[in-house]
Amino acid sequence: MTEKTVDGDFDLIIEPHRTTADFIRELIHYRELFFFLAWRDIIVRYKQTAIGIVWSLIRPLLSMVIFTLVFGRVAKLPSEGVPYPILVYSAMLPWQYFSSALGTSAASLLNGGALVSKIYFPRLILPAASILLNAVDFLISFGLLCVLMLCYRFIPSPMIILLPLFFLPATLAALGLGCWFSALSVKYRDFQFVVPFMLQFGLFISPVGFSSSIIPERLRLLYSLNPMVGVIDGFRWCIQGTTVLYLPAVFLSIVISLLVFLSGIWFFRRIERSFADFI
Amino acid sequence: MSKTAIKIENLGKRYLLAHQAPHLLREALAYRGGRLVHRLTHPFERRAAPFTNVPSNSNKEEFWALRNLSFSVQEGERVGIIGRNGAGKSTLLKVLSRITEPTEGRVSLRGRVASLLEVGTGFHPELTGRENIYLNAAILGMTRAEIRRNFDAIVDFAGVEKFLDTPVKRYSSGMYVRLAFAIAAHLDSEILIVDEVLAVGDMEFQKKCMGKMDEVSHKEGRTILFVSHNMGAVSQLCSRAVCLERGHVVLDTNDVSEGVRQYMSASQDEAAMTEWRNPGNMFENQWFTPLRFGVYDEDGKPVSGAVDRRSRVWVEIEGVTATPNPALGVGYALYSNGALLYQSYQTDQAGGPDELQPLNQRVCLRTQIPVSLLNLGEQKIELLVQLHGRQWLVPPGRTTPSVFLRVDGMLNASPYCLTKRPGPVVLDVPWSLRPMSGE
Numbered sequence: 001m002t003e004k005t006v007d008g009d010f011d012l013i014i015e016p017h018r019t020t021a022d023f024i025r026e027l028i029h030y031r032e033l034f035f036f037l038a039w040r041d042i043i044v045r046y047k048q049t050a051i052g053i054v055w056s057l058i059r060p061l062l063s064m065v066i067f068t069l070v071f072g073r074v075a076k077l078p079s080e081g082v083p084y085p086i087l088v089y090s091a092m093l094p095w096q097y098f099s100s101a102l103g104t105s106a107a108s109l110l111n112g113g114a115l116v117s118k119i120y121f122p123r124l125i126l127p128a129a130s131i132l133l134n135a136v137d138f139l140i141s142f143g144l145l146c147v148l149m150l151c152y153r154f155i156p157s158p159m160i161i162l163l164p165l166f167f168l169p170a171t172l173a174a175l176g177l178g179c180w181f182s183a184l185s186v187k188y189r190d191f192q193f194v195v196p197f198m199l200q201f202g203l204f205i206s207p208v209g210f211s212s213s214i215i216p217e218r219l220r221l222l223y224s225l226n227p228m229v230g231v232i233d234g235f236r237w238c239i240q241g242t243t244v245l246y247l248p249a250v251f252l253s254i255v256i257s258l259l260v261f262l263s264g265i266w267f268f269r270r271i272e273r274s275f276a277d278f279i
Numbered sequence: 280m281s282k283t284a285i286k287i288e289n290l291g292k293r294y295l296l297a298h299q300a301p302h303l304l305r306e307a308l309a310y311r312g313g314r315l316v317h318r319l320t321h322p323f324e325r326r327a328a329p330f331t332n333v334p335s336n337s338n339k340e341e342f343w344a345l346r347n348l349s350f351s352v353q354e355g356e357r358v359g360i361i362g363r364n365g366a367g368k369s370t371l372l373k374v375l376s377r378i379t380e381p382t383e384g385r386v387s388l389r390g391r392v393a394s395l396l397e398v399g400t401g402f403h404p405e406l407t408g409r410e411n412i413y414l415n416a417a418i419l420g421m422t423r424a425e426i427r428r429n430f431d432a433i434v435d436f437a438g439v440e441k442f443l444d445t446p447v448k449r450y451s452s453g454m455y456v457r458l459a460f461a462i463a464a465h466l467d468s469e470i471l472i473v474d475e476v477l478a479v480g481d482m483e484f485q486k487k488c489m490g491k492m493d494e495v496s497h498k499e500g501r502t503i504l505f506v507s508h509n510m511g512a513v514s515q516l517c518s519r520a521v522c523l524e525r526g527h528v529v530l531d532t533n534d535v536s537e538g539v540r541q542y543m544s545a546s547q548d549e550a551a552m553t554e555w556r557n558p559g560n561m562f563e564n565q566w567f568t569p570l571r572f573g574v575y576d577e578d579g580k581p582v583s584g585a586v587d588r589r590s591r592v593w594v595e596i597e598g599v600t601a602t603p604n605p606a607l608g609v610g611y612a613l614y615s616n617g618a619l620l621y622q623s624y625q626t627d628q629a630g631g632p633d634e635l636q637p638l639n640q641r642v643c644l645r646t647q648i649p650v651s652l653l654n655l656g657e658q659k660i661e662l663l664v665q666l667h668g669r670q671w672l673v674p675p676g677r678t679t680p681s682v683f684l685r686v687d688g689m690l691n692a693s694p695y696c697l698t699k700r701p702g703p704v705v706l707d708v709p710w711s712l713r714p715m716s717g718e
Binding site: 118273 | 282286294373375376377378379380381382383384385387388390392394396400401405406413418419422
């Protein structure tokens, strides 16, 4: 919180349009708040539910069953020699993470309105902390994938150690978009309805229920503008090891999520000082 | 020799009132779209055609919550910020705590700022007391090491040892507030900003808070900015009073009780009437036509502003009688905070040694209001005139002449009596103590 300025004597100067000079240092100072907020979300989420943490297993499991039935059995899409549930689940995993991370971080400012209007802290902590909760869910779901692989006696590819490489762009994209939408929804409440719609839409245009190899070659690059395409393909590649990784998609995914992330932070910082006036 | 802790220079904060309503993207789009449709359907109209039902920049009303506000606070000072609702007190505190950005001017602060604008912000009802201490302290900017160091002191101050592992949703409101205050009070900050926390919580808690704030400012030399509507608390705690009005400083004095008194009389200006005069021939009758009715101080002047419980206040009723009647009762009813407290007539003394003569010609009746019995708040005094058992001459109702008296300030010297007390009256009856020898 302390901030050395040219004004020497004083620790803090409040002026219009003055941004905290030491943005990063301030975030580091408040790092514990970041963890406490995430920890609160995790505790509170399951405290009053009867089956508690099991919920984070049920959601991806049920979606996987439905996708397997619809795409694998009814539509009979190719499975590339991998059990269809695993094909679906290994894509479900990053998508579920991305979509719930984006959903919660986009809603974080409005949900934390009481905090924003009564206490000062770097506002960025709100959308960021809500992503941590989803990362924990991700780990639980990943455990479930391991169980699933055991059941199907499926040996994952050794490339599975590269999984964090694809986890990162998903996080950056979710946080970047989360910054955009949480900041926008403070001013325009309409955006709280845009995000769920976008996510629903995104589920069908991302290669979750099918493999992206069914996309015609000439459209592949265009299709890969969706940063989640590269992430989901990457997850499949890491886990199944049977697919050939379409590198341009991975590259695009990394670049686009980085852009989304940086622009999100930039936009958020630009208008964060007026949040309290609108909430 | 002491250094400046807070320096406020020409501070201003502007709100656009159109922004107060929740912003809808639809509005913005509807405006653009509406203009387009209008242009298409009225292609020959000139561009600057008047356009209704759309928000435009020109009808955004601006409102300066603070304007040209300047003052400095020295280290260790305890400043009470007083002023009516909407005077800008809360906006000032929000700017100082960096919650909202000023529109102009500058504030320089020395040292860490802890602000408590609301009790228990960030408390989560599902979490236990222990969990909430950690969470809330982190929200207020404490590091984990600091929390651990102060944990026992916080629990001790709040008195919630037994309930540490109970979710705070099961706490009584008193415990909840005590815990929240305790956390904020243990922040190691040089500047403590407190807004109206005393409005909640019981007497015991208020006394504890006051004690704690006194302690941090005296022993630890911390600077306190304290906003309250409770004038008793302000005069007890603060060493300086700054009064705001419409975003400006209108009064800044180190004589806190004088500042509080001035504020209280100023704040009465546009408020209540303390004297009624018959505008012509209202309530005209042969038995008693009221001419003047009001509340007056010791010097016989109409009361101005709020009074405290030590003041002496009289009701005077002036009127004319053409036909004297022994059944004529002239008096008043006192409604304390909206509820009838008592009625009093000049005939109350009839049959005793102090019985008054039947009223005749032009007279003035005078009686003292037992102000020391009154609770804090608004007292409405309504004129009553009747022929006992027969008819009302001044019928109670909307047109009844009434005047107002506001009781404010400390109830007693006791630190337990800073605010309005439960019950319609506040007693001023001494207690005695007699030591008993043990059996």
